[in-house]
Amino acid sequence: MMAVYFQIPHADKDQAKALGARWSTELELWYAATDIVAGRLAERWKQATPPTPLDTFPGEDRAFGQATRLYVDMIPSSCWLTNVRSSVSADDWKQISLGVKQRAHRHCEVCHAPADNANKVFLEAHERFEYVNGVQVLRRLVCLCSKCHGATHYGHATAKGQEQEARAHLMHINGWNSAELEAHIRSAYALWSSRSFQQWGLDLSILTAAGVQVRLPSQDERLRQGVDLSALRT
Numbered sequence: 001m002m003a004v005y006f007q008i009p010h011a012d013k014d015q016a017k018a019l020g021a022r023w024s025t026e027l028e029l030w031y032a033a034t035d036i037v038a039g040r041l042a043e044r045w046k047q048a049t050p051p052t053p054l055d056t057f058p059g060e061d062r063a064f065g066q067a068t069r070l071y072v073d074m075i076p077s078s079c080w081l082t083n084v085r086s087s088v089s090a091d092d093w094k095q096i097s098l099g100v101k102q103r104a105h106r107h108c109e110v111c112h113a114p115a116d117n118a119n120k121v122f123l124e125a126h127e128r129f130e131y132v133n134g135v136q137v138l139r140r141l142v143c144l145c146s147k148c149h150g151a152t153h154y155g156h157a158t159a160k161g162q163e164q165e166a167r168a169h170l171m172h173i174n175g176w177n178s179a180e181l182e183a184h185i186r187s188a189y190a191l192w193s194s195r196s197f198q199q200w201g202l203d204l205s206i207l208t209a210a211g212v213q214v215r216l217p218s219q220d221e222r223l224r225q226g227v228d229l230s231a232l233r234t
């Protein structure tokens with residue numbers, strides 16, 4: 001029989017496994033490989049339509065942002081909430097992130113590590129933007145492991161108490177000494193700060209060109225979630 005996929009919440013995974021469910025790494029979904037298992041799972045969970053991974057984004061520059069192997073690239077505070085994840089549907093985000101991971105053969109595109117669930121290293125799709133002429137332009141999607149992703153969003157890692165891991169990983173991947181690390185972090189914060197003083201337009205055209213519907217949050221919606229742009233220059 002064909003595999004039958006199910007929407008099984010993470011909290012139910014042990015129960016599902018005990019009933020014979022299997023995990024598809026490719027599609028990141030639980031499935032039944034036999035009718036008997038499908039029948040058991042159907043008693044508790046809804047079936048899922050398997051997503052079609054999306055891995056081609058016309059106009060994408062897959063070499064963008066490779067001058068330094070791993071670098072701190074913090075999102076300006078004036079751009080918070082205008083990321084891909086909050087601008088596309090949950091289903092589209094699933095297709096995009098699966099496609100980005102699959103085309104990277106499920107390895108981090110910076111440090112080349114695979115996922116290592118036991119050590120809580122996962123693969124994630126990350127957005128690389130260019131900030132040019134008042135517009136935040138999505139140039140590329142890249143598959144990163146959670147260590148590289150954490151170092152990239154250094155401010156966020158610091159807020160979560162993961163600053164030391166992020167620093168160690170940046171030094172390790174780039175072969176930096178601590179002076180080189182400090183200089184890099186200082187300039188990344190200076191860039192972040194100067195970018196955070198202005199409003200930015202958003203260009204997600206590599207997604208719309210791939211047929212993805214993009215819906216940007218309004219200024220009101222952003223304000224309700226704490227992003228106040230009223231004092232910033234446009």
Ligand SMILES: [Zn+2]
Pocket residue numbers: 108109110111112113144145146147148149
């Ligand atoms: Zn990595």
